[in-house]
Amino acid sequence: MKRNIAYLIIYIAASWLVSSPAEAGTLDSLQLRARAGYNIGGTMPIPLPETIRSIDSYSLTSSFMVSFDAMLPLTPQWGVMTGLRLENKGMKGDVTTKAYFMEVVKGDQKMSGLFTGHVEQKVKQWMLTVPVQATFMLSQKVILKGGPYVSFLLGKGFNGIASDGYLRKDSPTGPKILMGNREGEWATYDFDSDMRSVQFGVGLGVDWQVYKRLGVSADLNWGLTGIFPGDFKTVEQTLYPVYGTVGVFYRLK
Amino acid sequence: MNKYIIFIIGVCCCMASCIKDEALNKECDIESAWIEGTEYEDYFYQTTEMRKEAISSAETDIVFSVRSLLSLSTQIPLHFKITDGATIEPANGSVQDFTKGPVVYTVTSEDGEWKRTYNVIFQEAPLPAQKFSFELVETQTEKTMLGGTNEMHVFYEQTAAGPNYCWATGNPGSALTKNGSKAEEFPVYSTPDGKEGRGVCLNTQSAGALGEWMKKPIAAGSLFLGKFQVDYVLSDALKATRFGVPNSKEPVRITGWYKYKPGAKFTDMNMKEYPDREDEASIYAVYYRNTDNKGESYTLDGHDVEDLDKVLDHPQVYKVARVASLPPTDTWTQWEMFFEGRDVPDDMVAAQGCNLALVFSSSKRGAQFEGAVGSTLYVDEVEISYEK
Numbered sequence: 342m343k344r345n346i347a348y349l350i351i352y353i354a355a356s357w358l359v360s361s362p363a364e365a366g367t368l369d370s371l372q373l374r375a376r377a378g379y380n381i382g383g384t385m386p387i388p389l390p391e392t393i394r395s396i397d398s399y400s401l402t403s404s405f406m407v408s409f410d411a412m413l414p415l416t417p418q419w420g421v422m423t424g425l426r427l428e429n430k431g432m433k434g435d436v437t438t439k440a441y442f443m444e445v446v447k448g449d450q451k452m453s454g455l456f457t458g459h460v461e462q463k464v465k466q467w468m469l470t471v472p473v474q475a476t477f478m479l480s481q482k483v484i485l486k487g488g489p490y491v492s493f494l495l496g497k498g499f500n501g502i503a504s505d506g507y508l509r510k511d512s513p514t515g516p517k518i519l520m521g522n523r524e525g526e527w528a529t530y531d532f533d534s535d536m537r538s539v540q541f542g543v544g545l546g547v548d549w550q551v552y553k554r555l556g557v558s559a560d561l562n563w564g565l566t567g568i569f570p571g572d573f574k575t576v577e578q579t580l581y582p583v584y585g586t587v588g589v590f591y592r593l594k
Numbered sequence: 595m596n597k598y599i600i601f602i603i604g605v606c607c608c609m610a611s612c613i614k615d616e617a618l619n620k621e622c623d624i625e626s627a628w629i630e631g632t633e634y635e636d637y638f639y640q641t642t643e644m645r646k647e648a649i650s651s652a653e654t655d656i657v658f659s660v661r662s663l664l665s666l667s668t669q670i671p672l673h674f675k676i677t678d679g680a681t682i683e684p685a686n687g688s689v690q691d692f693t694k695g696p697v698v699y700t701v702t703s704e705d706g707e708w709k710r711t712y713n714v715i716f717q718e719a720p721l722p723a724q725k726f727s728f729e730l731v732e733t734q735t736e737k738t739m740l741g742g743t744n745e746m747h748v749f750y751e752q753t754a755a756g757p758n759y760c761w762a763t764g765n766p767g768s769a770l771t772k773n774g775s776k777a778e779e780f781p782v783y784s785t786p787d788g789k790e791g792r793g794v795c796l797n798t799q800s801a802g803a804l805g806e807w808m809k810k811p812i813a814a815g816s817l818f819l820g821k822f823q824v825d826y827v828l829s830d831a832l833k834a835t836r837f838g839v840p841n842s843k844e845p846v847r848i849t850g851w852y853k854y855k856p857g858a859k860f861t862d863m864n865m866k867e868y869p870d871r872e873d874e875a876s877i878y879a880v881y882y883r884n885t886d887n888k889g890e891s892y893t894l895d896g897h898d899v900e901d902l903d904k905v906l907d908h909p910q911v912y913k914v915a916r917v918a919s920l921p922p923t924d925t926w927t928q929w930e931m932f933f934e935g936r937d938v939p940d941d942m943v944a945a946q947g948c949n950l951a952l953v954f955s956s957s958k959r960g961a962q963f964e965g966a967v968g969s970t971l972y973v974d975e976v977e978i979s980y981e982k
Contacts, residue, residue, distance in 0.1 A: 392617070394616060440617070445804065449802070450805075451773065451804075452771060455620070507825075509651075511737075511738050512708070513620035513621045513622070514621070514622065514708055514710050516652045516824045517623070517824075518824070518827060518828050519825050519826060519829040525809065526829040
């Protein structure tokens with residue numbers, strides 16, 4: 342169903358591009374850009390729950406983005422933009438938790454409880470993203486843009502380590518299972534295959550053509566779907582990918 | 595580049611500013627309990643017995659062994675270390691009368707929503723047991739968050755001073771990955787088919803996908819005199835088995851009956867199969883000093899007995915007894931083992947200065963997660979002979 346909606350959006354956007362009647366909307370006025378950028382952000386619960394006590398470290402993993410997009414001006418100021426983006430929304434973060442709910446499912450067994458300690462989290466999300474955005478030309482050189490996007494995941498990774506703490510099994514009065522700070526003493530987890538294959542979100546951004554055909558851009562892409570389906574309980578809160586992109590573009594046409 | 599840095603700072607600030615106020619603690623444990631003051635020392639055989647440190651999170655009874663209940667003061671102030679922010683009733687350090695049976699303490703969490711109750715028991719140190727027939731068993735139930743109820747057998751001995759929960763099993767470790775299991779589905783349970791009356795069945799089980807994921811793919815059946823501290827099962831499994839209970843007579847020989855059938859496939863902690871290895875059962879005992887050179891209480895754990903050939907080199911250990919071999923058999927067969935090692939000072943023995951650890955396991959290398967699923971050891975009618 343979701344996939345069908347995504348195809349529909351792409352279809353509408355594409356047909357608009359080739360068949361818009363207004364003068365500004367002729368194919369002659371089509372603007373094409375190639376861009377590359379870097380995604381900076383995190384995949385996190387929003388808002389952060391009180392069970393996350395601190396973010397101890399945060400680093401970016403290879404979160405590159407390359408895209409090709411087309412903008413069709415419909416009026417002198419307004420237009421529509423779509424494209425195809427290959428990107429990774431990755432991150433590595435260390436957080437300290439207090440009584441953070443966790444449930445682990447392996448085969449037909451389950452274990453759940455409250456974890457207090459250190460969590461090292463790695464997220465990898467290679468995806469093909471199709472944005473559909475309305476554009477507004479502030480000037481000949483500056484374009485504001487905003488609209489929804491859909492992402493199809495090509496490579497998924499969600500794994501980490503729970504260490505230096507303990508899990509209270511079942512409840513705060515259940516057995517306290519200690520976790521150490523070395524391999525073999527800590528618990529690792531890996532939920533790659535539980536991740537969603539399609540994500541939706543909204544994006545906002547600005548393109549600024551700085552020198553001849555070269556420009557810089559900044560975008561914010563806010564995930565509206567969690568990276569896991571709703572029935573996935575291992576991580577208590579829904580994790581949303583929220584990433585900013587800084588990039589450069591080259592206007593091809 | 596500037597933009598990039600500003601962006602990172604922005605993201606970090608946003609994330610940091612989103613940290614909510616810390617919630618009040620939900621836990622309500624007694625972490626340690628002790629009696630302070632030299633005037634109370636005479637009630638105990640060992641001053642180390644006045645302090646109970648590192649109380650297991652699964653413990654609900656805190657037992658102090660005393661020389662005599664009759665001569666015990668009716669006004670003993672007991673002190674506790676409890677979870678930060680939690681409260682305890684009766685008050686911490688308040689004077690209580692322990693001569694009339696257990697005193698119940700209730701600990702309430704800082705947020706007021708969780709409670710735990712503990713029985714604090716002062717008990718006369720039990721006389722050394724001559725015989726263990728494993729007739730007495732209690733079924734302990736534990737509700738899991740997932741809605742099931744686990745049932746586990748707990749073995750105990752009846753003494754003049756009341757029930758003595760001297761036996762421990764690894765069952766609480768297995769319970770972590772179980773939900774709604776009957777007592778007979780655990781690695782150690784009481785069976786009506788003993789040598790005489792009831793006996794004990796120990797069996798090596800698969801710990802399932804979850805166990806495999808935690809690199810603890812099998813759970814050997816293990817029964818021992820001592821305590822199982824479930825807290826360590828994941829971080830340091832060998833530390834979870836706290837072997838030995840005080841014993842004021844020096845053991846010379848232990849005998850008993852067994853049946854054994856090794857499981858089909860011997861595997862290691864990575865579930866790698868070893869077709870040419872056959873699982874073996876293990877029965878051994880260690881007699882050791884329960885106070886170290888610094889005067890602190892000492893309990894032997896799984897690390898100390900990892901290599902039984904070297905246990906006698908351990909500074910705390912006086913004597914070791916091992917059953918040389920337990921060949922597979924489906925009829926009740928007698929075994930015996932003799933203690934060997936160093937001489938034990940008599941006064942230390944009489945003053946409860948030594949612990950006796952007696953250990954049964956359905957897989958000899960079970961503590962290293964090596965063994966064969968399905969290995970089954972039955973034990974019953976264990977007798978201990980002491981030095982005259």
